[in-house]
Every structure is written in C-alpha cells, then in structure tokens.
Amino acid sequence: MGLAALTLVLCVATAATATAKVTEMGEIAADVRAGCPDQCQALARLTGYQAKVGPDRALYQAPADGRIVAWTIALGEPNTRDTALFQKRFGKVSQAAIVVLDAGRKLSRTVVAKAPLQALNDYFGQTIQFPIVDSLPIRKGQYVALTVPTWAPSLQVGLGPETSWRSSRDAKGCLDTAPQFALLGKRTNALFRCLYKGVRLTYSATFISNPTPNAR
C-alpha cells in the first residue's frame, strides 16, 4: 500500500470519542402533517416559532453552537377552493423560510440568520426537506423559527393546551391576519408576545454542532 507507515507501536488504545452530531431540532413524526384539507388553516404573514411541545420548552432552541444545514416542513394539502381563497387573501405563491432568532429581553427576538424563501405550492401534501446552500450559523439557546411572508399550510391543530407557538404579530393584533408581520428585509426584530395554544407549527431544522477540540 502507498502508505506512510511508522514502525513505532504503542500499547495504548485510543479513546473512542465522537464529537459533533446531526440532530433534528423540533423533529416531527412521520405522520404529522398540517390540518389541510380536513381542518384547513394556514400561517399567514408572520414569523413564528414553536414555544412548547408538551412539557418541552427547548425543542426549537439550539443545544450548542453549530449550523443549520437544512430544514423540513410537513405541508397539508389544501383543496382547490381553500387554495384559491388563501391565494386571494395572501398571495398566489405559498412561501416560507427558516430563520435563526436571537433571544433578547421580554420576548424580544432578532433575526440573525435566514435561509432563502422557498415556494411551497408544488410540495403540498408532502414532508419536504430543503438543504441550505449557505448554512446558517446558530449559537446555543437561539431559536429556529419559520418566516411566512404569504401563507403556508403548516399548522397541526387540535392539540393539548401545553403545546403552543408564538408569533411576531403585534400584541394588540394577535388574530389580525391582514398586516404583514413577517420579519423580512430590514425588519429583523419583534416582540413575540402572541401565544397560540393547542397548535403546532410543522417544521424542523437539521442542526450540526461545531466540533470540539481535544482538551490541551
């Protein structure tokens, strides 16, 4: 073999340590999908993140420093009539992107990294994963959220009250779907005071932690 071989043989075994690993932040079970067409609801014109799933409050917070290399969304399949009505109100193309939110005081959140928007119409009814060309740096404790400038059928409804998500909507207009509250362009900060119980946003993010050098 064309190998550089060293004849020194040491009797010490190498400690088998593994560093960095791939995890799915907010992993969604294979059968989880948004309510459409049966109970058809959609996210519209906002940025949101899942605050709790059952007792777990940290499902969408980075467990360590690392990178988001892909994201996944489980899309409902709105029927023709639902689609037409969503399009009329919120735009022809269903769109979303994953963003990284830095946590400030009192539910203040700032976008510090974002993936390109993806058109979703062609993937309705699927759980679809998008690899990211320029992966997103993320620090321990930062949130992964979903930005929806138009609309997206990615809400699982009818869950227990301990499951909840938060949005970037104004506190006085948590149910106001008309204004644009998505964190887009130069608008990077919002207070996420609006809390919605019994619902899950059907997205997740593929996270890889940064490698950890050996201790010196």
Place this chain on the structure above:
Amino acid sequence: MSGAAGVGSGAPIRRAGAILLTATLAAACASPGVASAKRSEIGAFAGDVRGSCPVSCQAVTRSTGYQAKVGPDRDLYRAPADGRIVAWSIGLGKPGPKQTAFFEERYGGAAQASLVVLDPGEKLARTVVAKAPVQRLTEYFGQTVQFPLARTLRVRKGQYIGLTVPTWAPALQIGLPSDTSWRSSRAKTGCLDTTTQFALLGERTLATFHCLYKTARLTYSATFISSPPKPKAT
C-alpha cells in the same frame, strides 16, 4: 389565548375567545404522507472505526483518495441522487508525540484534510467539481469529528466523495479483507511514492485514479441531503 391564529379559507368561527377561520369543506380522504428528500451518511462507518494510530500507525499523505469498495459494496461513496453535502466526518487515530513529529517533519506540517466531490470520467479519470475548506485535524486526534459546512457542496447522482490530504492524516483503518480498497490520485508509476504532492489542490483538479490499495479503509464520510424533487411543470 387559545387557537391556532392561523387562517382558514372558510367562514370565521369564534371559539374560546379566538377567531379560527376554518375551512368547512372536509376532504373525503386524508393526504398521502409522502416524504421527499432525506438525509443519509455517504460512507457511514461504525462508531468504533478510526485511523489505526497509535498502534500500527499509518497515515494518508499528499494525495486525494476515495474508498472504492467496502466488502462487496462499490457505491458506498457515490451520491445516490442529486443533492448537497452539508457536513463531513473523519475517524481520526491518535498518533503519539513521536509519530506526530515524524509525519509533520516529512509531510509538510500539521495534519489537514478536506472533502471533495469528484466527477467520474473515462477510465478512472476524476475531476474535482466541489470542495470544502481544508481543516486542520491535530486538535481532534482520537475523535470521530464532524465538520458542518458553511457553504454546502452540490453533488450529482453518481459522483464520488473523496478526501484530499495536502499534508497527512491519520485516517486509515488497516488489516481489512482484500475486498475493501481505496484509490488515490497518485501517478500510476508512483503508487507508493508518499513524498510527491498528488493532492488535487488549487488549479489541479483532474487525476487518473489508477492506484488501488487493498485491505485498507479511509475513515471518512459525508452527510448528504437529496434535493427536493423538481416541481411538476404546470
């Protein structure tokens, strides 16, 4: 507050203080649960697989290589579909200080490697079409370490994932059966020439991978995510 605060297409319904706009039309059947695109590890190796150092310490030097076979499997390091490489892993041996000094003195300094995507041509010709930044490895000896890529690498179905080592890397598992083998970018007449620089670096992107080394495995892998299927034409 209760409710989704999402929007539906149907008439507003007030429930528990929240407006839920739900579609009144329920479809006759549920959506098929189709999953598109998925993550896999190209060249996945067991957690205890690592370069041979410090016992029988060997290293890959100054070349680009790829694993041609692992047992009967010839496609372990070929992309199964179009997609992107989002990270790579390397199972590093842990050379002792004397071994490290030996390699550093002969092969240009600190251990380094990077992942490359090789497009196959005719008769073992391979061309680098994408490459990750070179990583210094010294700090990770003894680990299986994974490097996420800031800029992920595009890969097409059938292309190979290779390892470029401009200096040296303790990333060889040895003493395996003869149906496990790897190939290198070294010249056909110098398959055992460890000192000449054969790594595909800079503007040097093409080599013929004639040199075949049996019973050894390069201990690297790549995290692959397939591209979502192209939207149907409307």
